[in-house]
Amino acid sequence: MFWGMKPDALLYPTPKGLYCAPGDFYVDPVHPVERALITHGHADHARSGHTAVMATRQTLDIMRIRYGEQFCVSEHVAELRQTTVINGVTVSFYPAGHVLGSAQIAIEKDGMRIVVSGDYKRRADPTCLPFEPVKCDVFITEATFGLPVFHHPDDRAEIGKLITSLKQFPERSHLVGAYALGKAQRVIALLREGGHDAPIYIHGALTKLCDYYETQGIALGDLRPATLTGKDKSMFAGAVIIGPPSAFADKWARRFIDPVSIFASGWMMVRQRAKQRGVELPIILSDHCDWPELLATISEIQPGEVWVTHGREEALVRWCALQGIAARPLHLVGYDDEGE
Amino acid sequence: MRAFAELLDRLVLTPQRNAKIKLLADYFRDTPDPDRGYALAAIAGTLSIAAVKPALLRDLTLERMDEVLFRYSYDYVGDLAETISLVWEAPADLEGEDPSLSSVLHRLNTTGKAQIRTLVRDLLDCLETSSRYAFLKLVTGGLRIGVSARLAKQALADFGGQDVSDIETLWHGIAPPYEELFAWLEGRTPKPALSMPAVFHTVMLATPVQEGDLDALEPKDFAAEWKWDGIRIQLANLGGVRRLYSRSGDDISGTFPDILDALDFEGVIDGELLVGGTARSNRMTRTFYDLQQRLNRKTVSPKMLEDYPAFIRAYDILFDGPEDVRSEGFIDRRARLSEKIEAADHTRFDLSPLVAFTSWEDLDRLRSEPPDPVIEGIMLKKLDSPYTPGRAKGPWFKWKRNPYNIDAVLMYAQRGHGKRSSYYSDFTFGVWTKDGPNEILVPVGKAYFGFTDAELQVLDKFVRNNTIERFGPVRSIRAQADFGFVVEVAFEGINRSSRHKSGVAMRFPRIARLREDKIPAEADRLDTLLAMISADEAATTE
Numbered sequence: 001m002f003w004g005m006k007p008d009a010l011l012y013p014t015p016k017g018l019y020c021a022p023g024d025f026y027v028d029p030v031h032p033v034e035r036a037l038i039t040h041g042h043a044d045h046a047r048s049g050h051t052a053v054m055a056t057r058q059t060l061d062i063m064r065i066r067y068g069e070q071f072c073v074s075e076h077v078a079e080l081r082q083t084t085v086i087n088g089v090t091v092s093f094y095p096a097g098h099v100l101g102s103a104q105i106a107i108e109k110d111g112m113r114i115v116v117s118g119d120y121k122r123r124a125d126p127t128c129l130p131f132e133p134v135k136c137d138v139f140i141t142e143a144t145f146g147l148p149v150f151h152h153p154d155d156r157a158e159i160g161k162l163i164t165s166l167k168q169f170p171e172r173s174h175l176v177g178a179y180a181l182g183k184a185q186r187v188i189a190l191l192r193e194g195g196h197d198a199p200i201y202i203h204g205a206l207t208k209l210c211d212y213y214e215t216q217g218i219a220l221g222d223l224r225p226a227t228l229t230g231k232d233k234s235m236f237a238g239a240v241i242i243g244p245p246s247a248f249a250d251k252w253a254r255r256f257i258d259p260v261s262i263f264a265s266g267w268m269m270v271r272q273r274a275k276q277r278g279v280e281l282p283i284i285l286s287d288h289c290d291w292p293e294l295l296a297t298i299s300e301i302q303p304g305e306v307w308v309t310h311g312r313e314e315a316l317v318r319w320c321a322l323q324g325i326a327a328r329p330l331h332l333v334g335y336d337d338e339g340e
Numbered sequence: 341m342r343a344f345a346e347l348l349d350r351l352v353l354t355p356q357r358n359a360k361i362k363l364l365a366d367y368f369r370d371t372p373d374p375d376r377g378y379a380l381a382a383i384a385g386t387l388s389i390a391a392v393k394p395a396l397l398r399d400l401t402l403e404r405m406d407e408v409l410f411r412y413s414y415d416y417v418g419d420l421a422e423t424i425s426l427v428w429e430a431p432a433d434l435e436g437e438d439p440s441l442s443s444v445l446h447r448l449n450t451t452g453k454a455q456i457r458t459l460v461r462d463l464l465d466c467l468e469t470s471s472r473y474a475f476l477k478l479v480t481g482g483l484r485i486g487v488s489a490r491l492a493k494q495a496l497a498d499f500g501g502q503d504v505s506d507i508e509t510l511w512h513g514i515a516p517p518y519e520e521l522f523a524w525l526e527g528r529t530p531k532p533a534l535s536m537p538a539v540f541h542t543v544m545l546a547t548p549v550q551e552g553d554l555d556a557l558e559p560k561d562f563a564a565e566w567k568w569d570g571i572r573i574q575l576a577n578l579g580g581v582r583r584l585y586s587r588s589g590d591d592i593s594g595t596f597p598d599i600l601d602a603l604d605f606e607g608v609i610d611g612e613l614l615v616g617g618t619a620r621s622n623r624m625t626r627t628f629y630d631l632q633q634r635l636n637r638k639t640v641s642p643k644m645l646e647d648y649p650a651f652i653r654a655y656d657i658l659f660d661g662p663e664d665v666r667s668e669g670f671i672d673r674r675a676r677l678s679e680k681i682e683a684a685d686h687t688r689f690d691l692s693p694l695v696a697f698t699s700w701e702d703l704d705r706l707r708s709e710p711p712d713p714v715i716e717g718i719m720l721k722k723l724d725s726p727y728t729p730g731r732a733k734g735p736w737f738k739w740k741r742n743p744y745n746i747d748a749v750l751m752y753a754q755r756g757h758g759k760r761s762s763y764y765s766d767f768t769f770g771v772w773t774k775d776g777p778n779e780i781l782v783p784v785g786k787a788y789f790g791f792t793d794a795e796l797q798v799l800d801k802f803v804r805n806n807t808i809e810r811f812g813p814v815r816s817i818r819a820q821a822d823f824g825f826v827v828e829v830a831f832e833g834i835n836r837s838s839r840h841k842s843g844v845a846m847r848f849p850r851i852a853r854l855r856e857d858k859i860p861a862e863a864d865r866l867d868t869l870l871a872m873i874s875a876d877e878a879a880t881t882e
């Protein structure tokens with residue numbers, strides 16, 4: 001029910017990102033701005049160079065780890081489920097279940113409430129708080145996996161494939177590509193749950209973030225640097241090594257003998273994707289909603305309108321139309337619809 | 341079914357041979373009969389299974405799904421079986437069931453046509469995603485996992501600690517689900533006895549000569565033979581049983597009674613099945629087109645036998661009588677073969693002649709200008725090479741004559757599928773001909789491979805910038821004498837065709853090169869193509 005304000009007057013897409021004119025702030029802007037509200041620490045959502053940044057404590061910490069002390073001029077901690085008023089606009093943060101610190105941002109004025117969910121997922125993740133549905137007039141959703149082909153399987157069964165392979169090929173190292181923030185720690189946590197308590201070797205790009213997760217009470221077990229200290233390459237035989245996908249093309253990856261190449265990502269659902277990347281053991285593990293979860297979330301929240309951001313907008317908009325839910329794509333630029 | 345599906349998924353993505361063997365051997369160890377035997381059959385290509393039409397599968401999917409959403413999904417994935425396996429929504433209460441591969445096969449093969457729709461829907465409902473994919477690939481005949489029958493046999497050998505050649509010998513005498521084979525490999529029973537002595541033995545294959553392959557080799561270590569354009573066969577006559585096999589081991593004896601009747605020596609030989617007359621009866625060898633009249637027939641009329649007489653041009657010998665001579669060198673086997681063929685029926689058997697040469701340059705020239713149009717190139721065989729099943733690189737090479745080439749002009753383009761769905765990658769090309777007083781382009785073929793990814797981007801960009809009309813997914817491209825895109829098209833052969841407007845049909849055309857340096861006016865004419873056919877025909881009928 002739209003009384004008073006029209007949603008476009010409260011929030012609209014601009015080349016810099018979603019802009020709230022009455023509050024004079026942006027959400028996840030892709031260029032430096034005066035005032036930015038950030039949903040989570042992934043690089044395409046959280047960029048450095050803004051003047052004032054408001055985000056959860058954990059997202060601010062993660063930005064500091066990634067960009068250094070100077071990542072912004074002034075920080076404002078958003079406490080979950082608390083309201084803050086900015087130029088007459090009320091904002092509040094709710095867990096998004098995507099990665100540690102991730103939040104949805106509810107923006108409200110004159111009875112109109114828009115929720116920017118950022119990136120989110122619905123299934124349990126031992127490394128972050130679960131998504132909390134928030135009633136709203138407009139729900140802004142991502143659509144990274146917004147096609148009916150994406151039905152992400154049970155994550156424990158997926159990690160089970162890695163554990164099986166370790167037994168089947170004990171002489172080979174198991175090199176897992178996983179994004180440095182969120183996915184890597186989730187893989188480690190799931191391996192620990194699955195009973196794998198041997199040391200796990202990590203690429204340098206993961207060290208600070210893994211240390212940070214530990215300070216937040218997420219136990220990751222025995223982690224060691226994946227660098228060759230002695231001459232003995234055999235220490236990696238039968239071991240799990242985790243690095244960011246970008247490191248797979250470097251010299252770093254070539255030091256491991258006869259590695260099984262593994263990639264933990266929601267994209268691994270489609271065989272051609274795995275083949276193109278030369279992945280030998282795909283682990284389907286996503287920090288985004290799959291198709292049924294996107295639909296279930298929209299059905300649960302029952303927003304007056306759905307706006308779709310990055311990813312496969314057309315299918316989700318089509319589904320909404322079939323359900324009689326008003327929906328439109330936002331065509332935002334600057335977000336990674338492939339990163340996972 | 342799940343274990344089988346997971347095995348397939350792993351095999352497709354596993355590059356290393358040893359790792360594939362390990363995955364297979366572990367599967368054979370952990371899976372009970374008869375499932376492992378059926379899995380083996382599926383991988384080795386010996387499984388018989390009721391086929392399901394893609395249209396039915398699409399129909400079943402659309403019973404539950406919006407057509408537009410299905411199209412988005414199919415465009416993204418690019419493979420029908422995979423798309424359906426992924427988008428299928430099963431009722432929640434059926435999840436967690438895992439029907440065995442053998443029960444799925446049994447149900448498929450015992451269900452009547454009228455019930456097949458219901459059965460396929462039920463199976464799709466109770467299989468999980470990966471199993472659903474395996475099932476769909478099996479029933480649509482699209483299972484391609486990069487594992488040869490040979491590799492599967494090697495895995496069996498490793499699993500049972502036996503020699504792979506023993507498994508090869510047994511192979512064509514046993515059938516799915518191979519329970520007696522597994523019982524022997526697990527040491528529970530003695531080696532199965534061959535029920536039929538004239539069994540098929542895997543043929544020896546050659547690898548193509550590639551850049552630099554011959555540089556380090558001595559011409560004097562090799563024999564050269566013509567490579568004839570017929571079908572490769574194995575002919576066996578042992579213990580009173582006669583069989584003619586295709587090179588993949590299919591029994592084609594029934595189609596060639598003229599050969600079987602003339603077979604008057606014992607043993608197993610390797611050769612080319614051709615139509616026409618033997619060299620020593622002084623009659624010419626006829627084309628592959630003529631041979632095709634004889635293939636795939638259940639019954640053969642006397643007129644067929646007379647109009648298209650078949651004969652064998654012998655290449656090699658595997659068994660001299662009951663004696664296995666495969667471990668002897670090529671030249672020693674050839675002496676045995678020569679003796680056998682000399683005594684055999686002159687109208688049905690001749691010996692493939694050796695080609696004399698002293699240098700690779702010599703041979704290169706002979707290869708490109710062979711003396712008979714039914715020759716498709718040269719075979720090179722190392723003089724001391726034993727007869728080894730499969731395609732090892734080194735002992736035997738094949739060196740084909742160059743494919744045909746023309747310059748043609750792009751006329752139409754269509755989007756590709758799967759990873760190419762965002763590109764215009766299927767092209768129709770044409771050549772010039774006279775239409776009354778005008779020069780026009782007439783389409784002569786279609787090609788959708790041969791180019792690199794970078795070349796595809798160039799082509800795609802040209803198509804987008806020079807579209808003059810669209811009909812559904814097809815774009816018609818600007819093509820005039822002074823403006824358009826010229827490509828060099830390579831193909832393996834050319835025939836007359838009444839089904840094509842141009843009157844010609846190419847075999848295996850591909851885009852060999854982009855000729856951005858040429859304008860369409862410089863492209864070839866239809867006359868050139870017709871002359872290629874006439875030259876072939878003239879050479880054949882004289």
Ligand SMILES: [Zn+2]
Binds near residue numbers: 098119
């Ligand atoms: Zn993210």
Ligand SMILES: [Zn+2]
Binds near residue numbers: 042044045310
């Ligand atoms: Zn994102």
